[in-house]
Amino acid sequence: MGQDSSSEARVLSHEQLVKELAARFADKCFTSLEIFSLKDVFKTLADQEADVQYLKEDTMARFLEVPDALGASPVLFQIASFIGAFPFLQDSPTILGLEQMVMVVTLLTGRYQRVLAGGAKSRTKLLFKSMAIYDRKSADIRVDVGQASGEVDRGEDVDQGEDDELVLEALDYLGTGTVRATEGPPTTRKTVVPAENFRKLIMLLLLTTPLGPQEDLSIYSERTSGPQLESLGSTADCILAAFLDGDESSSISYDRFDAVISTSAPFMFDGLTPLFEHFLFSKNLDLNRHTGETPVVQPPVEVIQPLLQETGSIMNLDVLSQLSFFIPGTSLFRRLRLLYSGEVDGFSMGSFESKVFNWRAPTLLLVRGNRLPGGDSHKSTGPESSFLSTLPSRRLPLGKSDDNDTLTFGLYLGQPWKHTHRECFGGDDTLLFQLEPVHDVFRASTLNRDYVSYTKPSTATSHAGINVGCPPPQPTQTYRRASTIALGPVSLILDGSFEFGCFTHDFTSKGGSFLNSAARQVDFQEHFEIVSLEVWGCGGDEEAKHQAERWAWEAREAEARRKINLGTGDIEADRTLLEMAGLIGANRSGGSMM
Incomplete structure (x- = not known):
């Protein structure tokens, strides 16, 4: 009977398997308060048609406070609609119901690692596919080459059934290791990410990367208008240039995407974590109401220090965010x-x-x-x-x-x-x-x-x-x-x-x-x-204090050296001797502890 039950358990529809995986993610990847908040936020935001509740693009954008000036809302919603279909990505784009939002939050915040072993590489491929479109031009070129040579690239045919590592792990986790998608989205070899779409996402990621827990994106709204928006766009252009193969390129291949992310921008998508964790903090949640305890007096709100205490001629908030993509x-x-x-x-x-x-x-x-x-036409002179x-x-x-x-x-x-x-x-x-x-x-x-x-x-x-x-x-x-x-x-x-x-x-x-x-x-x-x-x-303050102490020590040493008397009775002559020895002088700091 055990084998019969097991066999029957494997014959489940995609919808049933998605519900089961969402339930396991909810149980293993979130606290009870977090999953309560996610359900409450979804219920508050969702539209409904017949018996189906779902999130719309503009609803998600308003909730996450994505600035209209960036034009990134469609890109973000495309990513969510793709990832929401996990693990059956061939069903994307999907309607974002509650189970689908569990998938989205779990995967975009990295919480999936609590039950699945897939690392950054798997997540990178998943994110690429979520933004990609079918590259028909490249596919046509490969077909023409194959026909001309009279050969068929069977490796490409096999790759058409490509599954993400995370997909395979999720299916194994459900105990449905024999279930595989017979048809899926185009493979990474046949898809590209449009450069203009990715530029919009980069601008959004530059804003989200410093977000702390429960911080609203609107606190950086001043960076999305006027000269600040131009600066943000210029920084995004520099980052985008790394992903493009030449000035005429208008799309990004997976190989290029993976190479740049892994070496030059490993933390690029980290800002998605605090952004989508907003779904885990319901404003309707009142802990005292559930426990029956006397309301707790909240401590004073801590004053948040600015991201950058001062700007320089080079360093500004956009450069700071750019640096955080790899530091x-x-x-x-x-x-x-x-x-x-x-x-x-x-x-x-x-x-x-x-x-x-x-x-x-x-x-x-x-x-x-x-x-x-x-070039030969330029004749350099002087320095x-x-x-x-x-x-x-x-x-x-x-x-x-x-x-x-x-x-x-x-x-x-x-x-x-x-x-x-x-x-x-x-x-x-x-x-x-x-x-x-x-x-x-x-x-x-x-x-x-x-x-x-x-x-x-x-x-x-x-x-x-x-x-x-x-x-x-x-x-x-x-x-x-x-x-x-x-x-x-x-x-x-x-x-x-x-x-x-x-x-x-x-x-x-x-x-x-x-x-x-x-x-x-x-x-x-x-x-x-x-x-x-x-x-x-x-x-921080400790390093600055240590530096100030060293400066003070050197100042005392310099003053002491200036007062050195060699016993000749002539202070100016003594100073001349010390300067000739290189111990004091206009270009000397007065000493060193090294």
């Missing part, structure tokens, strides 16, 4: 402090050192510049010519110039800054990245550890400046100085005067201290004149 938001939001600004503190390595070296927590360096003209002469004679193709010749690069450094003598500094968590005009992240490699070097101008060094991904400058004698800088395959250099910079991406060499770009598999080099340079400290 955990817990290290960024309400945690950044401006340590150094070239426009305020001066473009000099001395100012940089005095402002940055005492910070004992991770830092973010951002540099923005204007692309230098290239520009001197800088270019320090680069190796083997030049890579220059980056493509377009309407936007503004370049923004950056560095995330988990270790404190220090002077470079024989070895570079930095750890495996060091990140070299580009924000503009193309979003790209170059992660630390294990081939070598030449991550970062900081070398001030002196007679003992060939080339001063900040080098990222390059071999450390070697001590030299004046008459034996190296004529050019040793550039790393993937590297960024800023000259000692903070006037010029160079970014190198030698894809042919397959990387060095940093991995190659997953999106741009070509050789290129960018030369630029520095316009802005900033360093931001990633830390």
Whole structure:
């Protein structure tokens, strides 16, 4: 009888299996209060026709407070209507009833991992398919090639029955491992995501990424109008450029989508979690009414600190959100402090050192510049010519110039800054990245550890400046100085005067201290004149207090050295001797604890 019952249990309709999976998700992935809230919110929002209750696009958009200016509501509703059909995705788009909304909230908030083992890769594929359309043009091309060669790509035929890993896990979880969809949505090989739709979603994700639990999206409404909306759109364009294969591309393939997400934007969709968790907090929920207890006096509402205490010439809320796509938001939001600004503190390595070296927590360096003209028609002179002469004679193709010749690069450094003598500094968590005009992240490699070097101008060094991904400058004698800088395959250099910079991406060499770009598999080099340079400290009050203490200590030491009397009876002569020894002077900080 046990076998008969088991066999009968497997012969269930899609609708019955969806109800069963939704019930299990509700039981295993939510607390009793959360599922009560979800049911209450759905009941409050749902429209009804005959015996069917469902959510409409405009209802969902109003509840989640999706700004009309972004035009993202249709894209978000398309995603929900697709995922709501889980695990039978061939039934999408589906009507969003209660069971379907359980699927949507479970999958978009990552709660499915409490019962299913599928990881980020499975979720990425599911999100891609939820936005994708059938790429008939690509399919026609493959058919023509097959007919011309007289062969049939059976691998493609097999792939037509492709199921997501999460789908297979869900069916196995229901005990229906033998049940498979005979027909499904087009596979990832035959679908693409329209670029314009994805751009709208990116703009929404830039807004949602800093959301905390129960925070309303409307608190960032000022970012969706006027110049703020233009800035948001410009940032979205830079991110979108990483997903497109060339300027003429209007769609995104799965391979490109997966490569960029996994390397340059692993936290891109994290903002969907707090957004859809709004369905788990009913405004009608009154705990005291259910328990019969005396109403509890609520504590004063905590004042929420701004996401960014101050803006810089480069750093703003949009850049901050962009950074959170590949650096955990817990290290960024309400945690950044401006340590150094070239426009305020001066473009000099001395100012940089005095402002940055005492910070004992991770830092973010951002540099923005204007692309230098290239080609035979451009004749560089003066400082520009001197800088270019320090680069190796083997030049890579220059980056493509377009309407936007503004370049923004950056560095995330988990270790404190220090002077470079024989070895570079930095750890495996060091990140070299580009924000503009193309979003790209170059992660630390294990081939070598030449991550970062900081070398001030002196007679003992060939080339001063900040080098990222390059071999450390070697001590030299004046008459034996190296004529050019040793550039790393993937590297960024800023000259000692903070006037010029160079970014190198030698894809042919397959990387060095940093991995190659997953999106741009070509050789290129960018030369630029520095316009802005900033360093931001990633830390809170404790890190700032520690830095202030070190500054105070150095100030006391400097004052003590200025008062040193060598016993000659002539204070000015004593000071002259100390300056000649290099112990004090206008360019000295007065001492160091290092």
